[in-house]
Amino acid sequence: MGDKMNRRAFLGYTAAGAAGLVLGDLIGKAEKAGSVSTQVRTESSPKAGERVSFYGAHQAGVVTPQQNCANVAAFDVTTDNRSELQQLLRTWTEMAAALMDGQPLAAEPQDAKFPPKDTGEQMGLDTGKLTLTFAVGASLFEKDGNDRFGLRARKPAGFTLMPKFHLDSLQEQLTHGDLIVQACADDPMICFHAIRNLAIAARGVAHLRWQQTGQLGVKSEGTKRNLFGFKDGTNNPQLSDESFMNNNIWVGASDGAPWLAGGTYMVVRRIQMRIETWDQQTFAAQEGIIGRQKVSGAPLDGKQEFDQPNFGADPGGKQTPLDSHIRLSNPRTGENSERERILRRGYNFMENLDSVGRINAGLLFVCFNRNLQTQFESIQKRLANPKQLDQLMKYTDTTGGGYFAVLPGVQAKGAYLGQSLFA
Ligand SMILES: C=CC1=C(C)c2cc3[nH]c(cc4nc(cc5[nH]c(cc1n2)c(C)c5CCC(=O)O)C(CCC(=O)O)=C4C)c(C)c3C=C
Ligand SMILES: [Fe+2]
Numbered sequence: 498m499g500d501k502m503n504r505r506a507f508l509g510y511t512a513a514g515a516a517g518l519v520l521g522d523l524i525g526k527a528e529k530a531g532s533v534s535t536q537v538r539t540e541s542s543p544k545a546g547e548r549v550s551f552y553g554a555h556q557a558g559v560v561t562p563q564q565n566c567a568n569v570a571a572f573d574v575t576t577d578n579r580s581e582l583q584q585l586l587r588t589w590t591e592m593a594a595a596l597m598d599g600q601p602l603a604a605e606p607q608d609a610k611f612p613p614k615d616t617g618e619q620m621g622l623d624t625g626k627l628t629l630t631f632a633v634g635a636s637l638f639e640k641d642g643n644d645r646f647g648l649r650a651r652k653p654a655g656f657t658l659m660p661k662f663h664l665d666s667l668q669e670q671l672t673h674g675d676l677i678v679q680a681c682a683d684d685p686m687i688c689f690h691a692i693r694n695l696a697i698a699a700r701g702v703a704h705l706r707w708q709q710t711g712q713l714g715v716k717s718e719g720t721k722r723n724l725f726g727f728k729d730g731t732n733n734p735q736l737s738d739e740s741f742m743n744n745n746i747w748v749g750a751s752d753g754a755p756w757l758a759g760g761t762y763m764v765v766r767r768i769q770m771r772i773e774t775w776d777q778q779t780f781a782a783q784e785g786i787i788g789r790q791k792v793s794g795a796p797l798d799g800k801q802e803f804d805q806p807n808f809g810a811d812p813g814g815k816q817t818p819l820d821s822h823i824r825l826s827n828p829r830t831g832e833n834s835e836r837e838r839i840l841r842r843g844y845n846f847m848e849n850l851d852s853v854g855r856i857n858a859g860l861l862f863v864c865f866n867r868n869l870q871t872q873f874e875s876i877q878k879r880l881a882n883p884k885q886l887d888q889l890m891k892y893t894d895t896t897g898g899g900y901f902a903v904l905p906g907v908q909a910k911g912a913y914l915g916q917s918l919f920a
Pocket of ligand 1: 877
């Protein structure tokens with residue numbers, strides 16, 4: 498959950514709300530069609546604030562510095578008509594560009610005889626640097642042996658449904674999906690509004706399968722903490738490290754699925770945390786489980802948060818246990834460990850008690866990587882290896898999530914999400 502670089506370097510922000518603000522596409526179209534009179538924006542006008550640009554070679558929401566809130570929503574496609582699916586992606590493209598730019602989805606005044614075209618709960622709110630990130634699941638290419646949309650041949654090798662790893666408790670209604678949208682913003686209402694309106698636009702073509710919200714500590718300085726109280730994201734790659742992103746995160750044209758070049762693979766895991774059990778562990782035991790100091794975030798053999806641990810000097814695991822989380826997730830064995838590295842972008846979730854009165858909270862683990870097998874899976878298999886289990890596994894339970902291919906970015910108006918997939 499690191500956020501170590503200058504935000505402005507990444508945000509194609511505009512100071513909106515200024516006079517002469519260009520009206521959004523959607524309104525523009527409505528005006529051209531003569532359905533609405535030109536007028537000054539009223540209540541639904543966006544407030545001034547930083548915006549993240551929707552357009553670019555890569556989608557936003559991957560190397561964008563983390564906003565405070567997330568709402569991740571997976572959809573099942575209900576049509577078997579390829580054109581309807583393409584049309585949905587075109588519609589979502591226009592909507593996403595408008596939403597991220599703080600534009601209302603409907604022209605005013607709206608037609609009183611129909612349900613509102615924009616549900617309206619965002620009126621008067623800042624966009625909170627909203628990003629919307631769209632991805633597809635393996636089931637879009639083929640489901641139950643069916644080549645549903647003539648896309649089977651386009652499925653990248655190695656792109657599967659997320660397998661059940663050792664000790665996973667995946668629940669079908671919280672797992673997989675044909676499409677997924679990650680909405681992130683500094684305001685949970687903004688995320689909710691985006692997902693809700695995208696779902697309305699999908700009616701008859703796709704419906705919500707599962708949804709998970711998450712949040713980070715809002716005003717904390719430096720690396721954010723997870724619900725076990727540890728800094729989470731310390732050894733994440735620097736977001737400004739373009740060469741790392743090109744090597745480890747963005748899919749390349751020569752990776753076997755040229756249509757996905759500029760995209761990436763997103764892993765989502767809804768990880769329930771056994772809060773009550775964790776809270777009974779001693780301070781020292783908690784540090785040994787993670788492999789870092791709780792307050793500073795420093796490695797157990799270091800002093801400062803960003804010191805690098807020296808596992809080579811501690812082969813027996815006296816200082817940093819061999820089965821601690823950081824030692825197993827990154828053993829630091831040279832080139833191989835470097836190639837495996839992923840970009841984590843998770844959020845904490847805190848919900849009501851479960852049916853037996855336990856705290857229902859955890860980590861909405863989200864990570865991005867260029868190759869699912871040689872990166873995420875390789876790490877996850879080490880953590881879940883029954884012969885040397887990550888100590889943290891005793892305190893967590895994964896109940897949902899999935900694997901998704903994040904579509905390449907939309908470079909200019911007129912192009913649409915997934916265009917290269919259908920070309
Ligand atoms: C398979 C990937 C990972 C899962 C699943 C995962 C779950 C998980 N992690 C924490 C808490 C921390 N993780 C930390 C580091 C860390 N975790 C992973 C991978 C997974 N974690 C990696 C690759 C790393 C980086 C290791 C390194 O390079 O040193 C840390 C330490 C701070 C940091 O660098 O981020 C914490 C704390 C929880 C609570 C959790 C499941 C609920
Ligand atoms: Fe971790």
